[in-house]
Amino acid sequence: MFLTQESGLIMGPISKLLGLLLNGIYELSSNLGIVSIGLSIILFTLVVRLCMVPSMFKQRRSSKIQQYIQPELNKINKKYRNKKDQESMLKQQAEVRELQDKYGVNLTGGCLSAILQMPIFFGLYNVIQNIPAYVNKVKDLYIPIADAIQKDSNAFDKLSQYKDGVGTLKVISMNNSNTNTIIDVLAKFDNSSWEAYKELLGGNSIDVVNAINENMNQINDVYSFIGGINLATAPGFALTAAFIIPIMSLVFQYLSMHATPMQGSGDPQTEATMKSMKTMMNVMPIMSFFVTVNVPAGVGLYWATGSLLSFITSKTLYFYYEHADIEKIVEKSKEKAAKKIEKRKASGKKTFAEKMAEAAYGQQPQENTAPKSNIANSRLKNYTSSTMKTQNSGTVKYREGSLAAKANALQKFNDNNGGKN
Secondary structure (H helix, E strand, O other), X not given: OOOOOOOOOOHHHHHHHHHHHHHHHHHHHHHOOOOOHHHHHHHHHHHHHHHHHHHHHHHHHXXXXXXXXXXXXXXXXXXXXXXXXHHHXXXXXXXXXXXXXXXXXXXXXXXXXXXXXXXXXXXXXXXXXXXXHOOHHHHHHHHHHHHHHHOOHHHHHHHHHOOOOOOOOOOOOOOOOOHHHHHHHHOOOOHHHHHHHHXXXXXXXXXXXXXXXXXXXXXXXXXXXXXXEEOOOOOOOOOOHHHHHHHHHHHHHHHHHOOOOOOOOOOHHHHHHHHHHHHHHHHHHHHHHHHHHHOOXXXXXXXXXXXXXXXXXXXXXXXXXXXXXXXXXXXXXXXHHHHHHHHHHHHOOOOHHHHHHHHHHOOOOOOOOOOHXXXXXXXXXHOOHHHEEEOOOOOEEEOOOOHHHHHHHHHHHHHHOOOOO
C-alpha cells in the first residue's frame, strides 16, 4: 500500500508528530549546511531520550526505595507463602499495596519507559519507510523526477514493472495522476537502483533521465551515512557497511540492559521473577539485532543510538543514587506519599490497582464489618453451617433460595420420578 503518511487511528498521529519533529530538525541542520538524514535521526533520538529522562530518573529512585523496603515486602510474602485461598490472596495484595502507598512506589513502574519506546519505534519506522512524506525538503528533491515520469508514459510503464537487484520491489496498480505514489516508489531507490532504472529507459525518456541526473546525487547524499550506508534500505545479512548498524544495536542494547546490576531479594518468588527478567535481558539484544537487520537502516540507527544513550543515562543515574543519602530519599518519598493518600481519601477516589482488584475479585471485605460468606465469587465449598440449619430429625434444611436448596429440590424431583426427567 502506497503513501504516504501513516493513516492509522493510533500510529497515524504518533508518526505525524515524530515526522514533524524530524522535519524540524532536518530543516535546522540543512539551514546550517548539513544535509544528512542520519544526523537528523541522531539528534531526534537525543531529543526523545531527553524527554524520557524524568521517567528514567523516577524509575531509578523507585528502584532504590524498593531495595530499601524489600525486607518488609519479604515479610508479607513469607506470611502468605502457603496460603492460596482467595481471602489470603486479597489480604496479601492489600498489604503490598499499602506498603507501596506508604513509600510512594510502584513495583511495576519500571515497565513505563519500555512501553513508551515501542510506539516511538513503530512510529519512526513509518517515517523512515517514507521520509519524503514527512520531511519537506527531501520531498522537494523527488518532485522534478516524479513530474517528468508523469508526463512520460514509457518511463511510467518501466517504473511500474521495475524490480530492484534482488527482485523484492514490484510496483502494481500505480496511479499516474498521483505524484505521491511515484515518490513512494522512488524513495526506496539506492544508487544502484537509479542506475538500473535509467538503463531500463534506454535512449528514451530523456527528460526523466535528465531529472534523475540533476537530483540523484543530492538524494543519495541525504540518505548516505558513514561509509556510504543508505538509511532508507534494510542492511540484510550481507557483509556491507550497513551491517555495522545491527551489530551496534545488539552491543548497545546489551550494555543498556545490563547497565544496572540486579539486587538479590532473598524471597523465592521474587528471585524467580528476577530470573525471568535476566533471561529477557539476554534475549532482547538478540531480538533487536534481527529486527534492525530487516528494517530500514535509519530505524536501526535510531535503535542503536537510543540504546547507547540509555546506557549512559542508566550508568549516570546508578552512580548518582549509589552515592545519595537513601534515608533522605525515602523520608521525602514517604512525606509526598502521605499527602497523596490524604488527598485521595478526601476525594473518595480509588487507585487503579484497587479498581483492578475489585474487577477481578469483587469488593474486598472490611475487617469486622462483613461476614466471610459475603466475599465475592465464593465457591460452594465455602458454605458453612451459617448457610443451613439442622433439625432434630437429622434432615438438612437448606436456606431458601440458596444453590444447595435448588440442587436438593432437583434431586427430590428426580427421585420422585424414578430418576427420569
